[in-house]
Amino acid sequence: MERPRRNFYGRLxxxxxxxxxxxxxxxxxxxxxxGAVSWEANPERTPLDLDTLFDGKPVWLEIGFGGGEHxxxxxxxxxxxxxxxxxxxINGVAMLLGKIRRAGVNNLAVHPGDARDLFDVLPDGSIxxxxxxxxxxxxxxxxxxxxxxxxxxxxxxxxxxxxxxIFRVATDIEDYVRQxxxxxxxxxxxxxxxxxxxxxxxxxDWLSTRYEQKALREGRTPHYLTFxxx
Numbered sequence: 001m002e003r004p005r006r007n008f009y010g011r012l013x014x015x016x017x018x019x020x021x022x023x024x025x026x027x028x029x030x031x032x033x034x035g036a037v038s039w040e041a042n043p044e045r046t047p048l049d050l051d052t053l054f055d056g057k058p059v060w061l062e063i064g065f066g067g068g069e070h071x072x073x074x075x076x077x078x079x080x081x082x083x084x085x086x087x088x089x090i091n092g093v094a095m096l097l098g099k100i101r102r103a104g105v106n107n108l109a110v111h112p113g114d115a116r117d118l119f120d121v122l123p124d125g126s127i128x129x130x131x132x133x134x135x136x137x138x139x140x141x142x143x144x145x146x147x148x149x150x151x152x153x154x155x156x157x158x159x160x161x162x163x164x165x166i167f168r169v170a171t172d173i174e175d176y177v178r179q180x181x182x183x184x185x186x187x188x189x190x191x192x193x194x195x196x197x198x199x200x201x202x203x204x205d206w207l208s209t210r211y212e213q214k215a216l217r218e219g220r221t222p223h224y225l226t227f228x229x230x
Contacts, residue, residue, distance in 0.1 A: 001043065001044060001045050003039050003043075017090075017091065017094055018094075020098065021091075021094035021095070021097070021098065022094070024094055024097035024098055024101065025090070025093070025094055025097065028097045028100070028101070029093070029097060029110065029112065032097075032100070032108060032109055032110040033109065033110070033111070034048055034050075034053055034084050034109035034110075034111055034118070035048040035049065035053065035121070036048075036121070037111050037113065037117055037118055037120075037121055038113065038117060039117065042121060045120045045121055046121065047121055047122065047123045048121050048122060048123070050082070050122075050123065050126055053082065053109060054082025054107065054109075055082075057080060057081055057082040057107070058080075058081055058082070058128040058129075059081070059082045059083070059084065059126060059127055059128060060074065060078075060081055060082070060083045060084070060127065060128060060129040060130065060131070061083070061084050061085075061086070061122075061127050061129070061130045061131070061160075062074075062083065062084070062085045062086070062130070062131040062133070063086055063115045063130065063131065063132050063135075063148065063157075064086065064087055064115070064132065064133070064135055064136075064148070065085040065086070065087045065092065065096060065133075066087070066089075066092050066133070066134065066209060066210070066211055067092055067095040067096065067099075067209070067210055068085065068087075068092065068093075068095055068096025068097075068099050068100075069099065069207060069209055069210065070131070070133055070207050070209050071083060071085045071096060071108065072096070072099045072100060072103050072105060072108070073207040074131075074205070074207075075103070075105040075107050075108045076103050076105050077205065078107075079105075079107055081107060081128075082107050082108075082109070083107060083108050083109070084108075084109045084110075084111060084118070085108065085109070085110050085111070086111040086113070086114075086115040086118050087110075087111075087112065088112065088113050088114055090112060093110065093112045096110065097110075115148075115153070116152070116153065116156065119153075119156035119157065119159070119160060120156075122160040123160070124159055124160065125159075125160070125161070125162045125163070126160055126162070127160045127161050127162065127165060128161075128162055128165050128166075129165055129166045129167075129168075130157060130161060130165065130166075130167045130168070131167075131168050132148055132149075132167070132168070132169045132170075133168070133169075133170045133209060133211075134170055134171060134172065134209060134211040134212060134215070135147065135148045135149075135169075135171065135176070136148075137171070137173040137175075137176050139173065139175070144179065147176065147179060149169075149176070149179050149180045149183045149184060150183065151183070151187070154183060154184060154186075154187040155187060157187070158187045158188045158189070158229065161229045162229065163229055163230065164228060164229060165228070165229040166226060166227070166228055166229075167184070167189060167226075167227040167228070167229065168203065168224070168225070168226055168227075169184070169224075169225040169226075169227070170202075170212070170222060170223070170224050170225070171222070171223055171225075172212070172215035172220040172221060172222050172223070173220070174221075174223075177223045177225065180225055181225070184225075184227050185227075188229060188230045189227040189228065189229055189230065190227060190228050190230060191225065191226070191227055192226045192227065192228055193225070193226065198224075198226070199223050199224055199225055199226075200221075200223070200224070201224065202222070202224050203224060203226070206224070
């Protein structure tokens with residue numbers, strides 16, 4: 001199979017990692033792999049065996065987990081669920097690994113890379129719930145095509161989600177809300193809001209992330225959008 005040309009925008013690494021974080025990456029990351037995701041390891045794009053990975057549990061996906069606090073929170077409170085997190089920013093991956101150690105959760109898998117590569121090898125209709133929480137807003141008009149809520153990402157996301165699966169989006173950027181509400185329904189999703197509280201108030205099982213706390217300190221308003229796959 002020919003590898004597609006995919007531009008990646010954003011940081012892959014920030015400030016120098018602490019010695020402990022380097023240890024997490026060296027000692028823990030490989031064991032948390034969901035399977036062969038990279039093109040080098042899986043050029044035929046053979047689908048992952050999620051039933052074996054998570055012992056037949058329903059599977060959730062968090063796209064761009066940042067520092068991992070929400071991912072670990074969901075894993076700890078939903079032991080009957082398997083959760084995959086995808087994040088290309090290696091500093092965030094290292095932070096997540098430290099949180100996994102401290103929480104002692106064992107129902108997580110981690111893909112330290114582009115979610116598009118993960119979509120390639122996720123079986124059709126294999127994901128029960130997906131999260132997109134405070135994604136990079138790419139605020140300049142000419143950069144809006146880099147946002148996640150574009151066909152390049154939403155088409156494969158729709159393919160891997162089961163009918164009836166829930167897709168949650170949290171953002172503090174009003175124009176990102178606009179683009180999300182325009183694009184996501186075009187790819188087989190229904191917005192579930194019936195009243196303003198449905199997008200103004202967080203979900204009952206929500207854990208406010210450090211990105212959300214920064215937005216609140218800076219006076220921006222979070223929006224919580226819930227979609228269901230048709």
